[in-house]
Amino acid sequence: MQITSRFTVAIHTMLCIASFSNTRKVTSNFIAQSTNSNPVIIRRILGQLKDAGLINIAAGVGGSTIAKPLTVITLLDIFNAVEAINDNFFSFHENPNCKCPVGKNIHTILDEHLDDIVQSMNKQMQQVNLQTLLEETEPYL
């Protein structure tokens, strides 16, 4: 069980746009080459990032730009944009036996604790913003 590569590809995508959109047109094809992925895969991710309000996409002529100040975009924003889970990070087996006291209440017992885990993950993801990542990239540019 792993978090999909979509998350890190989306971060990679955001970094490409942030790094290059002021000097060249950043198309799905360009990003696909940098990530070693596929333009259509990237377009799907770009669409999600746009729906989340993180980027703008130029229709027709092409190319994407960042839609917000880099300091306010965090890993959590990107994660939520491309991983449509939010409330169901952990999954349960369906229809546990309601005649068993454990089976009957497993959801009630676990929900709060699992939510705490998600919250602590979210909190840590919020600590990292795009500006920071970009600064860590810049020595290599």
Add this chain to the structure above:
Amino acid sequence: MQITSRFTVAIHTMLCIASFSNTRKVTSNFIAQSTNSNPVIIRRILGQLKDAGLINIAAGVGGSTIAKPLTVITLLDIFNAVEAINDNFFSFHENPNCKCPVGKNIHTILDEHLDDIVQSMNKQMQQVNLQTLLEETEPYL
């Protein structure tokens, strides 16, 4: 993207053993009925829990028991037992373009931050032990 139900089924399994093993024989079949799963699925999970040293399984005659004090077994122990990831919770797309400064360094840039996220998740999982969960279950027994 969701964490597999194996995790919550494993917690459910541990709770069944903790709740019932002193009054009856807790077999894979019994647990399968409580979780609405399959005895073989449960046996696979039981095997992982045993390998992690969390339970004992009686060969031949059958039935499982908890192998450690309930207070020292945490959700993290169970998670690590059944989700064989540990170091690769987040995944990357393979072979990013090493000619692109972002592609070339994406791993270096992200690894530490992603590890922080995993660590904060682990830390929260360690906050919840089986004893606590059992006490929360007991009102329903």
Add this chain to the structure above:
DNA sequence: ATTGTTGTAACTTGTTTTGTTGCAACTAAA
């Protein structure tokens, strides 16, 4: 008009999770 791009649908491929069947090995008890 032409060109390059996006958005999207439809399909394929590969992997993983979950379920299932079958059976040898084992242990306690009859």
Add this chain to the structure above:
DNA sequence: TTTAGTTGCAACAAAACAAGTTACAACAAT
């Protein structure tokens, strides 16, 4: 020593999902 109930495991099937691919209409600047 047989019997009954159970585990461990292999092999396979089914379902779900991630990722890749092909194709094409819609679009906007030149």
